[in-house]
Amino acid sequence: AMPARGGRGWMVVKLLQRAAIATVWMFQIQAAPTVLKSLGKSPLLRIRGGCQPSDSLFISVDGGTESIRAAMFDVKGNMLGQFAAPYETRHPHPGWAEQDPDEWWQSMGKAVRGLIKQTDQVHKNVNMRVKALCVDTTCCTVVALDDHKKPLRPALLWMDCRAAEQASEILSRCKDYEKENGITKSLIAVNCDGNGPISAEWMLPKALWIKAKEPEVWKKSSTICEYQDFINLKLTGTLCVSSCNAAARWHWNGREAVEKADGTGGRPLELLRAIDLEDLQEKWPTRCLAMGQVIGKITKAAADHLQLAEHVDIVQGGPDAFVGMVGLGCVAPGLLGLITGSSHLHVAVTSEARTAKNMWGAYVGAPLPGLCFVEGGQSSTGSVMRWSKSLISGKDEEGMEYKDYDLMAANVSVGCDGLVALETFQGSRTPTTDPTARGALVGLTLSHRKQHVWRAFLESVCYGTRACIDGLSSAGVEFREIKMAGGVTRSQLWLQMHADVTGLPVVVGECPDGPLLGCAILAAVATGYHGGSVERAVEEMVRNKKVVQPNMAMHAEYDKIYKRSYLPLAPAIRTMKATRTPEVVKRPQQRQNFKICPSLLACDWADIANAIKQCEEAGEEWIHLDMFDGVQLNDPGALTFGPQMVQAIRRRTSLKLDVHLVVDRPSRYIQALAKAGADRVILQLESLSGVDHDRLKEAVEQCQEVKRAGMRCGVCIAPSTPCSQVLELVSMGCVDVVNLLAVEPGFGGQKFQVSVKEKIQQLRSFIDEHRIPDLEIMVDGGINTQTARLCLEAGASSLVAGSFVFNHKLGVLQALEEIRASAGVE
Numbered sequence: 001a002m003p004a005r006g007g008r009g010w011m012v013v014k015l016l017q018r019a020a021i022a023t024v025w026m027f028q029i030q031a032a033p034t035v036l037k038s039l040g041k042s043p044l045l046r047i048r049g050g051c052q053p054s055d056s057l058f059i060s061v062d063g064g065t066e067s068i069r070a071a072m073f074d075v076k077g078n079m080l081g082q083f084a085a086p087y088e089t090r091h092p093h094p095g096w097a098e099q100d101p102d103e104w105w106q107s108m109g110k111a112v113r114g115l116i117k118q119t120d121q122v123h124k125n126v127n128m129r130v131k132a133l134c135v136d137t138t139c140c141t142v143v144a145l146d147d148h149k150k151p152l153r154p155a156l157l158w159m160d161c162r163a164a165e166q167a168s169e170i171l172s173r174c175k176d177y178e179k180e181n182g183i184t185k186s187l188i189a190v191n192c193d194g195n196g197p198i199s200a201e202w203m204l205p206k207a208l209w210i211k212a213k214e215p216e217v218w219k220k221s222s223t224i225c226e227y228q229d230f231i232n233l234k235l236t237g238t239l240c241v242s243s244c245n246a247a248a249r250w251h252w253n254g255r256e257a258v259e260k261a262d263g264t265g266g267r268p269l270e271l272l273r274a275i276d277l278e279d280l281q282e283k284w285p286t287r288c289l290a291m292g293q294v295i296g297k298i299t300k301a302a303a304d305h306l307q308l309a310e311h312v313d314i315v316q317g318g319p320d321a322f323v324g325m326v327g328l329g330c331v332a333p334g335l336l337g338l339i340t341g342s343s344h345l346h347v348a349v350t351s352e353a354r355t356a357k358n359m360w361g362a363y364v365g366a367p368l369p370g371l372c373f374v375e376g377g378q379s380s381t382g383s384v385m386r387w388s389k390s391l392i393s394g395k396d397e398e399g400m401e402y403k404d405y406d407l408m409a410a411n412v413s414v415g416c417d418g419l420v421a422l423e424t425f426q427g428s429r430t431p432t433t434d435p436t437a438r439g440a441l442v443g444l445t446l447s448h449r450k451q452h453v454w455r456a457f458l459e460s461v462c463y464g465t466r467a468c469i470d471g472l473s474s475a476g477v478e479f480r481e482i483k484m485a486g487g488v489t490r491s492q493l494w495l496q497m498h499a500d501v502t503g504l505p506v507v508v509g510e511c512p513d514g515p516l517l518g519c520a521i522l523a524a525v526a527t528g529y530h531g532g533s534v535e536r537a538v539e540e541m542v543r544n545k546k547v548v549q550p551n552m553a554m555h556a557e558y559d560k561i562y563k564r565s566y567l568p569l570a571p572a573i574r575t576m577k578a579t580r581t582p583e584v585v586k587r588p589q590q591r592q593n594f595k596i597c598p599s600l601l602a603c604d605w606a607d608i609a610n611a612i613k614q615c616e617e618a619g620e621e622w623i624h625l626d627m628f629d630g631v632q633l634n635d636p637g638a639l640t641f642g643p644q645m646v647q648a649i650r651r652r653t654s655l656k657l658d659v660h661l662v663v664d665r666p667s668r669y670i671q672a673l674a675k676a677g678a679d680r681v682i683l684q685l686e687s688l689s690g691v692d693h694d695r696l697k698e699a700v701e702q703c704q705e706v707k708r709a710g711m712r713c714g715v716c717i718a719p720s721t722p723c724s725q726v727l728e729l730v731s732m733g734c735v736d737v738v739n740l741l742a743v744e745p746g747f748g749g750q751k752f753q754v755s756v757k758e759k760i761q762q763l764r765s766f767i768d769e770h771r772i773p774d775l776e777i778m779v780d781g782g783i784n785t786q787t788a789r790l791c792l793e794a795g796a797s798s799l800v801a802g803s804f805v806f807n808h809k810l811g812v813l814q815a816l817e818e819i820r821a822s823a824g825v826e
Helices: 008-030 101-120 164-180 203-213 215-220 227-236 243-249 254-259 269-274 300-306 320-328 382-392 402-409 450-473 492-502 514-526 534-541 552-572 605-617 643-652 666-676 692-708 724-731 756-770 785-794 812-822
Strands: 057-063 067-074 079-086 130-137 142-145 223-226 240-242 287-289 294-297 313-319 336-340 344-350 360-364 372-378 420-422 440-442 482-486 506-509 544-548 595-598 622-628 656-662 680-684 712-717 737-741 776-780 798-801
Touching: 057 101, 057 227, 057 514, 067 101, 067 514, 079 101, 079 514, 101 227, 101 300, 130 227, 130 320, 130 514, 142 203, 142 227, 164 203, 164 269, 203 215, 203 223, 223 227, 227 240, 227 294, 227 300, 227 313, 240 243, 240 313, 243 254, 243 287, 243 313, 243 320, 243 360, 254 287, 254 360, 313 320, 313 514, 320 336, 320 344, 320 482, 320 514, 336 450, 336 514, 344 450, 372 450, 382 402, 382 450, 402 450, 402 492, 420 450, 420 552, 440 450, 450 492, 450 552, 482 492, 482 514, 492 506, 492 544, 492 552, 514 534, 595 622, 595 812, 605 643, 605 812, 622 643, 643 656, 643 666, 656 666, 666 680, 666 692, 680 692, 680 737, 692 712, 692 724, 712 724, 712 776, 724 756, 737 756, 756 776, 756 785, 785 798, 785 812, 798 812
Parallel strands: 057 130, 130 313, 240 287, 336 482, 482 506, 595 798, 622 656, 656 680, 680 712, 712 737, 737 776, 776 798
Antiparallel strands: 057 067, 067 079, 142 223, 294 313, 336 344, 344 372, 360 372, 420 440, 506 544
16 A cells, blocks of 8 residues: 655655656666667567557658658557649650659658648647657669769669669679579578569669669769669658668668678678679678668758658658558568559568569568568559550540549459559569550450459459469468558459459458558657567557458359469560660760750630640640749730639649749749649749849748749749849759840840840859759740740750740640650650
8 A cells, every 4th residue: 555645655656756767767768779789680670668648649740652641640550641743754655754852852842831731720830749760761772972962864764674684684794603603502592592584673683784884873873773762862861772672672681781780781692793793792782771760860951841840750761562561560471562653563471481483582681670571573463453444534534533433344254354554664573574465455355344454454453463462472471461551442343353363361451551641650769669669669550451352153163264364465465565675875965964844825715625635745844934923014905814724734734843933922822832733933023123232132041932832932023133143042042043134024025135145155154153053944935946046055054935836837746746856866
């Protein structure tokens, strides 16, 4: 019994309690290594012990194929909000896929800021309660950085298969090297037990492609890394690789790489020697951390960009699908996870390394240091359904959603009345690795309708999943169920189809987004929750929502079609390939590597939708919107449009929107333009009030406001304004582009003022002298084939063209081609 309060006995007891608490905390401080000494023996990562305030929050960031998403979680695994921001993927040739790394960072800012604003409306003081942030990304998306850690070229997206030749070359070289040097264990055992082929999507083939096809990029690159590493670098200023990425896609031993902090452990040095790629070792990040370890604190610049407090820990994540394994609860041997989205990834956890001919792996030290896993994969699944929707939707179906097509397909019998499809639009991963594989739709008759086509592609994805699981089983691993996360979980028809085709129950979590929940688990563990144990965190944060049981009668029907029609189809069409990807593509010189932004000011506003469509078909990335209020120009006739028009254009196109703002008090419009979907705002310097000093101060403030709103920022000067007026803004890093007007603002069709050439040269010299390579020099107005060449030779990097483009007799495409041809670009 507790002594009476206030007495001597009561005081003694309280002192003993406090001493005990102090002892416990001292023990935790002294015995709180980032990873236990038994890291190699324990299957799970254990981080610092201790408890934190129960109102702590965690941000998960998922860098996907089409967008970057940010989500907020509490310590119990409840998602409190989610916000997404898109970015663009370009496909310059068949099998190629590229993205702009700087767009990732800009979109991440939009997503996190949007999340903070959204959740703060319900859960107050959110940004101060966020304790940690963890990122997962696509993998293997390869980035080449220069000495200043700036991207040298667009990133090679995970699905990019241009390095097919290099992948075959690696396999051949390794076999020769092993034979010549008497090596009995394959250097590439993780690739189908050394039999290959190696996936062109992985690190080594892509690095070898850059070295062979773009030697100048290779020479200038000081760092070759991934999307994951680039984002964490922007967040912390620290370059490090996730052991999960390195183990799964770089041929490292992830466990050894974490244990040896000197940067020598786990690297495939002999493999690099075998393929003449030893210099890649010097370009890889030196530091390697396991998923769930703290990289460091967020930098002030990153905190400002995301609108977070500077106390936030940045926690190491990894590939989206493998972080998703944690979110699914697949952290014990024998469990099978299926992460769905643009692609399907099938992952099976093992306690020891296993290999087989029909799968990839085993990866040692992944997803966590004490585990191994094997995988199968389909490159195009959700992306095939998006393609199918765009193919079969008519004008009267513009508002139809995926569920509407599912309802139509539900009335079609199994097998689609003889229609069978192949989902390998972007190559095949497993059980047959073939980056040149293509999709197919076979058995069409006049009686087939769009619902048959829709269901045929749904079924094809499920057949592909069955093939991948059969491949994993060849290593002696048996499965009782599939833990599934991602887009498929939103379709009851497709969920049931996966269960019926595979004959396995499908388990769907309460949080269907495995990667986002996985990031939250890693962030919580890293900051001391759940005893610092991933296993305990999974028990408390991952909850099942439903189990979809297979209909075994349907399974028998699907089994016949799978064996009779689906499996023989790929070999039957193997010789029907698309035109081979060009082996050498010359990257343009600096003068040739320019952008054209068609200006909608000069198009027919009564048919603006058609003008936008022509710009899209011409392959341009940006369109230029002049937003004039007539007040600043002191001419009511110069009035154009406002944010509502920008919003309407954004709904019409995914092209980037470049808004030239010439208005009285421009700060009034910045938030409205961000909400409308503008990607960049270019402020007219003359619109700002005051003398030079006051104008500079106001310009800096408004540039900062534009960037806080999640948009890129530029500044524009009229022909009469000297170039010196913007140099300080440029040197301060306030703007991404300087727009030099070659005509007076307000109207299209004016004569080009040749005096702009001198400004271009002055600005180019300043940029080169002060080493500001990322600044874009834009020339706006009077652009045609003659003036375009003049501007580019002077040092411009982008052109705004209106009248020449939209008044051309042969159309927009021909006009743009003529401008490019005048600069020597076909």
